[in-house]
Every structure is written in structure tokens, then in C-alpha cells.
Amino acid sequence: MHDNAAHRRSARSDVNRRHRIGDRGDHFLRRVEGETGANLSACYQCERCTNACPVSAFMDVKPHQVIRYIQLGWRETLLASSTVWVCLSCEMCTTYCPNEVGVAETINHLRKMATHSTIRPKEPHLAVFHQTFLEELQRFGRVNEFWLMGALNLKPGVLKDKIRSGALRQEIELGYTLWRLGKLKLIPHRCKAVRGIRALYRNRYAEKD
Amino acid sequence: MKLAFYPGCSLEGMARDYADSIDAVFRSLEIGLVEIDDWSCCGATAAHSLSEMMAVALPARNIAAAEKMGLDVVVPCANCFNRMRFSQAMIRKGIFDVPWSVTGKTRIHDMTRFLSRDDMIEKIRRRLLRPLSGLKLISYYGCQMVRPPRITGFTDYENPQTLDRLAAAAGADVLDWSYKTTCCGASIGIGRRDIQEALTRKLLAKAVRTGADAIVVSCPLCQSNLDSIQADAGGRKLPIFYFTEVLRLALTRVGRSQRWLRTHIADPVPLLRARRLLP
Amino acid sequence: MTPDPRAHRTRRRPEGKVLVMGGGIQCALDLADTGFFVYLVDQAFTVGGTMACLDKTFPTNDCSTCMFSPKLVRVAGHPNIEILSNSQLLELEGEPGRFVAHIEKGPRYINLEKCVACGQCAEKCPKKVPDAFNGNLGLRKAAFVTFPQAVPLKYALDAENCLYLTRGRCGLCKKICPTDAVEFDQKPETMTLTVGAAVLSVGFEPALTPRHGEYGFGRYRNVITSLQYERLLSATGPFAGHLKRPSDGSTPRRVAWIQCVLSRDAARNRPFCSSVCCMHAAKQAVLTRSHLPETEAVIYFMDIRAHGKGFDDYVDRARYRHGVQYRRSMISQVYQDPENENLIIETFDHRLNRKTEEEFDLVVLSSGFQPPGSWRDLCTRLHLTVNPYGFATAPFDEPVATNRAGVFVCGGIESPKDIPETVVQAGTAAAEISILLSDARHTAVSQPKITADPTTDGEPRVGVFVCYCGSNIAGVVRIPEVLDRLRQMPEVAHAEDFMFTCSAETLDRLIEVIRKQHLNRIVVAACSPKTHESLFRDALRRAGLNPYLVTMANIRNQCSWVHPREPQQATEKSLSLILAAVRQAGYLEPLTDQRYLVTPAAMVVGGGISGMTAALTVADQGFGVHLVEQDQRLGGFAHSLTETLEGDSPQQLIRRLERRVLIHPNIDVHLNSRLTAHDGQVGAFRGVVEEAGQPEPVDYGAVIVATGGQAYEPDEHGYGKDDRVLTQVELARRIQADPDQVRGLQRVVMIQCIGSRNADFGYCSRVCCSAAMKNSISLKEANPDVQVVVLYRDLRTFGFKELYYLDARRRGVLFFRFIPEEPPRVKTNGTGKIIVDFTDRSSLHDFRVDADMVVLSAGIRPHEASGQLAGLLKLPLTPEGFFMEAHVKLQPMEFSSPGIYLAGLAHSPRFISESIAMAAGAAQQAIKVLCRNEITTSATVAEVDPDRCTACVICVRVCPFEAPFINTDGVSEIPPPKCRGCGICTAECPAQAITLKHSTDNQIEAQIKAIAAGELG
Secondary structure, three states: OOOHHHHHHHHHHHHHHHOOOOOOHHHHHHHHHHHHHHHHOOOOOOOHHHHOOHHHHHHOHHHHHHHHHHHHOHHHHHHHOOHHHHOOOOHHHHHHHHOOHHHHHHHHHHHHHHOOOOOOOOOHHHHHHHHHHHHHHHHOOOOOOOOOOOOHHHOOOHHHHHHOOOOHHHHHHHHHHHHHHHHHHHHOOOOHHHHHHHHHHHHHHHOOO | OOOEEEOOOHHHHOOOHHHHHHHHHHOOOOOOOEEEEOOOOHHHHHHHOOOHHHHHHHHHHHHHHHHHHHEEEEEEHHHHHHHHHHHHHHHHHOOOOOOOOOOOOOOOEEEHHHHOOOOHHHHHHHHHOOOOOOOOOEEEOOOOOOOHHHHHHOOOOOOOOOHHHHHHHHOEEEOOOOOOOOOOOHHHHHOOOHHHHHHHHHHHHHHHHOOOOOOEEEOOHHHHHHHHHOOOOOOOOOEEEEEHHHHHHOOOOOOOOOOOHOOOOOOHHHHHHHHOOOO | OOHHHHHHHOOOOOEEEEEEEOOOOOHHHHHOOOOOOOEEEEOOOOOOOEEEEHOOEEEEEEEEHHHHHHHHHHHHHHHEEEOOOOHHHHEEEEOEEEEEEEEEOOOOOOOOOOOOOOOOHHHOOOOHHHHHHHHOOEEEEEEEEEOOOOOOOOOOOOEEEEHHHHHOOOHHHHOOOOOOOOOOOOOOEEEEEEEEEEEOOOOOOEEEOOOOHHHHHHOOEEEEEEEHHHHHHHHOOOOOOOOOOOOOOOOOOOOEEEEEEEEEEHOEEEOOOOHHHHHHHHHHHHHHHHOOOOEEEEEEOOOOOOOOHHHHHHHHHHHHHOOOEEOOOOOOOEOOOOOOOOEEEEEEEEEOOOOEEEEEEEEEEEEEOOOOOOHHHHHHHHHHOOOOOOOOOOOOOOOOOOOOEEEEEEEEEEEEEEEEEHHHHHHHHHHHHHHHHHHHOOOOOOOOOOOOOOOOOOOEEEEEEOOOOOOOOOOOOOOOHHHHHHHHHHOEEEEEEEEOOOOHHHHHHHHHHHHOOHHHHHHHEEEOOOHHHHHHHHHHHHHOOOOHHHHEEEEEHHHHOOOOHHHHHHHHHHHHHHHHHHHHOOOOOOOOOOEEOOOOOOEEEEOOOOHHHHHHHOOOOOEEEEEOOOOOOHHHHHOOOOOOOOOOOOOHHHHHHHHHHHHHOEEEEOOOOEEEEEEEEEEEEEEEEOOOOOOOOEEEOOOOOOOOOOEEEOOOOOOOOOOOOHHHHHHHHHHHHHHHHEEEEEOEEEEEOOOOOOOOOOOOOOOHHHHHHHHHHHHHHHOOEEEEEEEEEEOOOOOOHHHHHHHHHOOEEEEEEEEOOOEEEEEOOOOOOHHHEEEEEOOOEEEEEOOOEEEEEEEEOOOOOHHHHHHHHOEEOOOOOEEOOOEEEEEEEEEOOEEEEOOHHHHHOOOHHHHHHHHHHHHOOOOOHOOEEEEEEOOOOEEEEOOOOOOOOOHHHHHHOOOOOOOOOOOOEEEOOOOOOHHHHHHOOOOEEEEEEOOOOOHHHHHHHOOOOOOOO
């Protein structure tokens, strides 16, 4: 009797554990292919991308799996992955892909989708960094490293985490070294045409998810 | 000869030394660099990551300005170069409209590629003041300069030669190594320093195994990354030169102060003295 | 549609000569042996092509040179073949039957007639250059011979490097050449040839060049191509067969192979599979492990494409017996350790979730293949159409045709292929030409005059010739020592050594020595008489001796190969073996061959596509055919097929062939029939065809076995119980018959390797992966929204079929890999969806599909009738029940029993176009017999002494060829044409009444005594 129940339980978990194929259609695949022009369907899972990627160990979904997951329509898993933030856009995967899949461009596209989605980014610091960078750019037209770091540290939670991890001390030390070497520009340059750049930003928010 | 020059944000800050040496080298080669008037940031990885439109539009502004000047553009920073070529390619394909008038006809040169043309190499050889013989160098290109090949135009993306040719023209002994284009992970350092360190440490360990005295780079981010990470690593420290510093050393007189050589964390002066390249 | 080539046949009799451009050795022989004169034109200084570079071949690990060299010798010595080396075809004008070919013959700077291949020019030549034949891994001189067995074996000057030709200095070779053969003033010559047809068999070359920069090839010294590795393994290679790596000559301890380099790579515009690399990497890894058991061999790959006969078995042996490590992971970049020039391969280890670096001493790149460099220009000059990748792919039902009538292709230039397929296509091309020019057969060739062999005999004068076999023998056995000892023996009149005794030029020298020294008993101490004795018999014939006065001592297979580490003992053993042969030679007697007339008709068993094609190929050349089909209609297995992957119709093909067969005046069709009796010998068989129960005796000179195959009937996955579980063949029919039902499908799962590659049936059925591609593309065409899931073990869409795999993927078909230990599980209860559960090996996720239909890729089995026929014709079968050919590489269409040939599915699973090629090729082998008036049989047969025979019938029972019978005198008689000379009866006869000629008791006793007496200490 007891055995039977255990068996039933494992049978149920078996069903839960199994991913279903085809129940989501291929809308997601078609959408990503349409938006990136990438040849995702051509992938034959040779794993050249994952072997070439310098950071595959830090990704929860490996590059070749990214392509497979898109084919299966697993949007949430992908947008919530660390992969989209950890990717360095170093283009090793795209360069060596025998099927011209455009893996890096695809991951980059998923990163944009993740930004515009409600899914909490798995690597919040990386997401905040990119955001801050664009804000600084909007402010001055150019990006000043000193001001960028300052603005980043003012973002919620960033400073706290840096203090906890000891990164802040490292940062200050490096800052001091750079200043000593004359490589820290304290006063930012402001572009004359900063208004035109800001106009771009307004358009950017008109961009659809 | 005159060229439009797009320095990029780093050259105003962390890569001041790069800017200085570029200035000295082009002066010595008698090539005029005309800075693009009121240039703005290319958007770097952030724009590329968050908005395709921005990634195209931001560099386009600078390309438009250069077109007005009627000059080819030369770009020292690998990332800026990559972003500008990308923007130009997208505009040529007609995928994006940008608020600036861009024909896409201006030629955008990576600075190393421009200077490693046969005529430039010849020019460098002729003006050599101090051949850097005995100095063993390896060149490091990073990822942004060569990949993806269809954007950058580097067909030898696995074994690029531009820096190698320039360092050799300066009289140095250039060693081959396999990690010329392996990403150093600099761009991820702000959020995930662990990844950055893992990648850079490995790269530096491979560099040390070649037996080289120093590394030659062209990317400001790579330079500061390689230079600063090894500062807190033990073992032998390799000076990380901008290629223009190597050229400057070979082409110009170095004053007693040697101040422009003292801008690195791994100080190259002892090495250069040991190789009898500095008094 | 390509026009029927016969429509172009001119009224006038066509030209009986054929141009074969490129190596084309097999094609040249197949034509020359069927009564045509062949100009064999090769751009290189020697014929031989890629096979000459190979060390050994899969799946038998036979020495490539040893298999190949007899062919080279035959080509060199064939009276109907003229070799034009260093030549190029410029233009081809005219029409089928009567072409004018313009040839440019490049300067060799050495006079072919005068050169005696003494090698002094190369010895003295001061200029060393990288040796292209050895993949530039070694050096050769500017005066050189490509390889020791080259044909023609004549030296040449390399114009790009010769100091005299480039700078006007040196000229040393001219000064020292003993025959004054060096001619610096040679110029290119053009000539015109009149030929009836042309074959282009220019082969292929590795696609990878240093320019590609892939994996550091050309940058790192220890990264080499697979063809270079063949040279490293080869005894005639740059390191004389000792495996060393190029950078420092050290023995590699870890070797990696990277597969699919410039193959299956759409990004580099090479989206097709090169078909052979999986197997040659397996072979190279096996050879590496057997040369150096300490050395690790690792193969990085995507799919193992072992789609040939017995190939999976070979790969399994490589893995489990030889310890070759297979890693299913593709590599992007190879890194070099600057300190030791070792190579580093980075892969991602899913188990450890980190990147691992593995270090190798040597990395071998399995480069894909491309047409040779000069091919594109040749196509332009000849107005030939090629596919986007430069290959001259032929139509489905005309596997060697080009867009130009009378011009044919075969081999690697048609598509990348393995040696047996190349041999098959060579036969097909020969068959097409033989049909086209059949009116001109024997008109352009000198008929060999059959003269009785001399029987004169004298006091024995024994000559011994010792072969180095490159380093195969000389690398172990100390030949100078052997010669010294032989020369001291009183019974040896003459002893001499040769580098390759079997080369054509050496044979000429051998004949000269025989004549000069008045030798009349010859011992050749070299390799196996099985492969080479006939060669030396011919040489004796040419020297004016009776051909049976030669014997061989096998000091290679029986000595140097088995004792590679004991040179002293091997030298002693060689001497013993040679002495035994010398003693035997003293008893050798002149023997006379037998002759009989040929019946000019063929028996074709099986009326499928192969059988009909074979029948037409024979009949169109004017010979009779008995076509025997068991069924009530012609067509066979192909009746069940709707469409090929490429979109061709087997049904139309069957109808076309059937129409021609039924009205052909030379073909006698027997339906509802079987061959029930068979007797006689090659050229003169006699059998009984039972047609609807009525026996009818028939005579024929050759047999073509084309019994075909049948589909495996699955009992897996609910097949037969649920009609939504069907086979690929059934699905194809349903797509055609009921397109509406097919359009309504939402999810379809296909499962590969059903009834193939398992313990019961080891073969890969070769065609099922392509069938899955075809049907999944059809399903997607009918309804782009249908979800097709293909579950596979290795995707084997080899050659240009890979393009359809790419197409299927692009259409959204999903491919998941499973392993046989965890096969997919199909649950069906007759209603509702069919549940398919499986584990994907790439993501390691468990999946479930609620399918509307499950399609099983059921394999191909031999026809059930093949067992009966094998018994009747005494032919061997493989454990799987397919017929076993004479030799997997070079004789795929022949059996070891002469006069019987093999075609189609009876050989192994194959595609229709491959069956057509094979049927025509097999028919052409039969033509070699049928086009002769009479046949000569060997004199080395058993003979019964009627006075001693007691009619105990032991000989009748033991003979595997059913030769002996009890004659009207009540004693045993052995008809010479049926005896194969195996000697079993001789050994078994209790009355010692049987003598095997050429292996008589006194000869064997003399050998035993020589060895057992230990005369040599």
C-alpha cells in the first residue's frame, strides 16, 4: 500500500519533471528570429559556442541551450537567466558558429527583452550599470568614468553590496592610483549637442518591448 | 595627409596616456589628426545591450560629423571602432533611420590597421630612431577590434597581425601566442569582478608563459584591466603598453623625465633600462 | 531530362578509344579489360591520386599500397592503356562516339624512354624542397619521383625549384645521368587524340589550406591535416612509419582529431558533409593506438557517420577494444603552449560546470574535401555544369552522367566518397561507355595473342630476388646480410635486392636479369603469393620461361610484420623461409594452362532496380541475359517507395526500366521464377531456372546477384497495434494518399534506428536519416505549423544530403539525440494522444510529447531469398545476411568465386542511385568475362592418379567447390576449371592419390626439411 503511494508520487513528479514539447508553439522562436534576423532554427547543437565562450561556466543557460530554449519557447527561463547579463558580447560564439546562428546577437536581444520585461534581472548590478551608463551619456553627451562610478554607487543597494563585498575599498584604491597617475578626469566635459542626444532617449522609450 | 580623429571617452580619462602617445606618434609621422568637433560617446556596451536604436544612432552622430569634414575616420579605441562600424553597417542596410544625415561612405579605420598599411610601416621604418631590439613583445587585440569579422573587416580574426606588424616595425621581437583575441572580461568588472578576474588572470598567466617582456594593446579598456588586475596578483608583472607608446619610444626622443612612461601600474621603466632602451 | 546517350550514336562506327582524365585507374582497367583502348591522362607525374597517400584503409586496416600497387602495376603493364602523365585536357570537340581531345603534355625535363629510374639525379641534386606528396612534412629533391611505386616510375624535374631551370646554374643531374635522359630544353607539347567518350575522374583534395586559419593550421607546427597524418603513419612517409610529431620529432603521447573541419559548415559556404572523415579518423586513431599503445587518441565530433557496411562495428572496436576516446563536442579554436608547442583544446565540461583545458602533442584536422584546383577551369573549357560547391553531381537515375553527352564523371569529383563507392562508379562509367561504344569493342586494341607457354626445362638455375617493400621488410630484416648468406649458397645462381619488386620498372629489370643470367627457377622473397604471384608469373612468361617456375617466400606478412622488434631473429627467419623456397624451386615443374569457350550470356538473379539495370547494361552491349525474378512483377523493393529525398520518382524509374527490359530482344525475363541449380565455372555455367514450377536448363557465362532487400517489420513502440504508429515508408505513402489527414497533424515524433545498430542487427541502414528528412520536410510543406520531433542517435545525412538536414532544421523540425541505453518510451492506448517520453542528451532534460503520430525509421534487411541463393552459388554471407564481397575496398562488386558479381541491396543498405551505379558496375565486371571468346584456367590444380584412387569419396565430400566427382571409370576425377587449387583433397586423400600441382609432396617436403633441419643454425 505504502509502496503504491510512493510509486504514484514518483509518477506524478515524473510528469512534472518532464518538459512538454510543442505546447507553446513556435511564436517565441519566430519573434526572436524576426527581430534579430538570426538563423536560430539552423542550429544543430554542436556546442561550438559553449566551448568557445569564455564565461559559459558563469551562465545558468549555456549558449547552445539558449538557442534550444528559444526553439522550445521558454521565454521566462531565458529572460530570468544570468546568461543574458553575463554575456560579454565578445562574439566568439557568433564568429565560430558553423550555421551562422548569431548567438551573441541573440543573447544581446534577449537582454533587451529582459530590460523591457517585468522579470527581475538575475544580475541586477550589471543591469543597473548599463542603465546608469546611458543616463550619464544623456547627461553630458560623453561618459566620465569618475562621475559614472559616482552615479552607480548612488543607485539603490549598490553601495551597500560593495561595502559588504569589499569591492568599494578596491575601487577607492584603484581610483587613487589612477588619480596619482593623472588618469582620473574629475570635471566632466559636456557636449554642445547634448540636446540632440536627449531627443534620442525620448524616442528610445517609445521603442516597443 | 589628414584624418578625422574620434578619440572616445576613455582617452579623456583613464587612457590619457594613450591620447598623448597618439599625438606624439602622428606628429612624428607628419599625419594630421583633426578631432571631430563636439564628438559624443559611441554608447559602448550599454547602448548595445539595452537599445538597438541607440546603438546605431549614437555613433551615427559622430559619423555624420566626420562625413561633413570629408575625411576618413581613424579610431584608437577598439570598442568605439566596433560600435561605429556596426552603426555604419546597419545604416547601409537601411534598417534604422537616424536623425543625422549619414551616407555610410566614409571609411572608418581601426588605428592599428591604418598604421600597419605597407606605406605606413615603411614610413615608420624610415624614421626609426631607437629600434627596440631585444624587447620581446606579444600583442593583444581583445575581442572588440576583430569580431565579428563581418563588421570589423578582419579576415584573420583568429590571428590578426596589425599590432604584430607595428611592434616589429619598431624593431621589437614579436612572439606569437594563441590568446591574442581571447576576451579579457573587462566590461563585466563593474558588476561581476569575480568573472573579470578569472578571465584576466588566466590571460596573464598565458602571457607570462610566452616569455615576453611586455604586452602591446590598442584597447583602453583592455589596457587598464590587464594593468590593474595584475597589480593585485603576485608573480612577474608585465608592462602593458599601448602600441603608440611602443612607436613613440622607437620614433621620438625620450626626455630625462620619462614622465609619459610613468603612467602605468606595472612600471615599464626598469624593463626598458634593463634592455638598454632608456638611459 | 537528360537525353538517352544512345540516341547520339553516329551511323559510322564509333571510335574504340576512351579518354580517362585524372587518376581513374579502376575505370581505365574496367574499360581496357572489356576491349577498349584507354588514354589515361593525369596532371601529376604519376597516376594514383589520393589513395596513393593513404597508409592503411578501414575497416580492414589493409595496407593501402599493398592493395593498390597491383592495380598500378596492371595499369602500367596493360597493353590497352597508354598513360599520359603531367598532362591536361584542353578541349573536347565533337560528339559522343567521335570526340577530338586536345591535350597539353607538360615538360618533365627527363626523357621517359631513356630514364631507368636509377635515382642518381635525385641523389646528386643539391636542391631540397618540401615534399608535397608527404604533405610538406618532409623534403625531397628538385629531381624526384613522387613515390616509390609511381607509374610511370620515371624521375622528373620540378621546374619551380630546379636550379638550372630557374637560374641557369647547376645542371649536375644532366652530367651524371647514365642514360643521358635529362633534357632541360623540353617544352610543353600539344597533341590531339580521337576518342569515343571521356571520363573525368579527377578526384578531390583536402579543402583546408593555411589561408583559412582554422584551428591554427599553418600557424602551429603540430596541427596537421588528416592526409598529412596518413603520411606520418606510412612506411614510405617522412618518418618512415615511425609516428613523430613535426615540431621536434618526439613521439606523441596524446593525439586529438577534430572532425568536420570545413564540412557541415554553412558559415564557410561548405554546408555539405565530406562523407569519409568519420571513418578515416577512427582508422587513424586505431592505427595510432596499435603503433603506440601508450598514446591516447581522442576524437572530437558531432555525429559518427559510420553509414557503410560494417562501419559501426569498426567504430565500436575503435572505442571499446582500442580505447579510442570519443568526445561529442565541437571545437572552435586550438591554442598552443609556447613552451613545448603542445596544443590546448578547451571544452566545456557539463558535469563539472567549468571549462577544461586538455593538452595534446598533436592535433589532426579532419579536413573536408573539395574539387582539385584545376577543375573549375576544366569545367569552363568543357562546358560542364557543377553544383554550387564545384562537384559534378549526377542525376539520380544516371549516376555518372554530366550535362554533356558522352562525357562521364566518377569518384570523388562526383561527390565526396569512400574508395568502394569510387570503384563502383568507375565501373558504372565504364559500363556507360561500353554501351555507347559497343560497336567498336576490340577495334582499337591489340588482341592478346594466346601462345602456349614454353615447357622446355633444363638443369635448375635458381635466382633469388629479395624485396625491401619500402621499409616494410627492410625496416626489420637486415637484407644485405640475407643477400650475403644467399650468395654463399651453392644452389643459388644469382641473388639481388629491390626496393619494390612489384613495381613495373623493377619487373622489367627482373626479366632482364633472368635472361642475362639464364635463370630458370625464380624465388621472390617479398610478400604474399595471394596478391602478387600472378604478377611474377607474367614476368616469367615475358622472360620466355614457363610461368610456374616461380615461388615466393613471404618474408613480410610472415616475418617482418610479426617480429618488428626482433631484427636479428627476423633476419634468421627470413633466411630460413627463403632457403625453403629455394629448395622448393628445385622441384618446380613447367605446367600448362587449360582453355575453354565462353557462353556469351549473363544470369541476373533479382528483378528489382538493380537487377533490371544490370540486365540492360549487359543486354545493351549485345550479350544475352536471363533475368530471374521471384515475384510476379519486376521492380522489387522500390515498389514501396514514393519519392527520394531529392524529389525523384522511383515509380517512374521502375516503369521506364520495366518497359525497356520487357521488349529487349536480348533479355529473357523469367517471372515467378527461381534459380534452383547451378554448376560449371566462370564463362561456362549451367543452371536450372524453375519458372512456375517448370524447370528449364540455361547456360550462362556470368552471374549477377541482385536479390535486393526488404524492410524491417518493427515490433517496437506499439507498431502493428496502433495504426498511428507507422514506418517512414508508410508515412510517405500516406502523405501522398491522404494529404488532408497529414495537414491536420499537430505533433509528429520520428524515432530513428529502429531495427538497426542494435545487438540483433548491427548495421546502420544508411537511408533512414534521409527518409526522416524527406518526410519531415514534406510534413512541414503540407503544414508549416506541425511540430516534427526527430529522435536520433547519430544524424547520418552524408554528402550533399546534409543540405536537407539543414533545410529541415530551418523549417523548424526539432532534433533530439538519445542513447540506446535510454531509448524513447512510447505509450499508446489506442485513443487520445500517443505519449512519447525521452531524454535529450544535449540539454539532459526529460521531455514529453503528446503526439498525433509516431513514425519509426525501420531499417533495411537482406531479402529472405538471399540465403537460398548463397547456398546454391556457395557464396559467403555476413552475420546480418548480406552477401560478402571479395574485398570491401577494391572489389565491392565481385566475389572470390570468379564469374559471380554483386549489386544493390544484396550487398548492403544503399540509396537507389547507388544501387543503379553498382548494378551497372557489376554488369561491367561480367562483361569482362562475356566479351572474351575463351577462358584460360590456372594449371595449379589437383590431379587424381586413377591407379591409386579407391573411390572413397572423401575428396568429393571435403571439396568446398564441389569439383571432384566419381567418373564413369569408377574413380575420382577433378575437372581443372572447377578446381581452385586449395589442396584440401590432396591432404585428406587416404590413398595419397591426389597431387596438387605446384605444391607437390616433394616440394613441400623439401621446404619442411630446409626449415626443420636448422641448416642455418
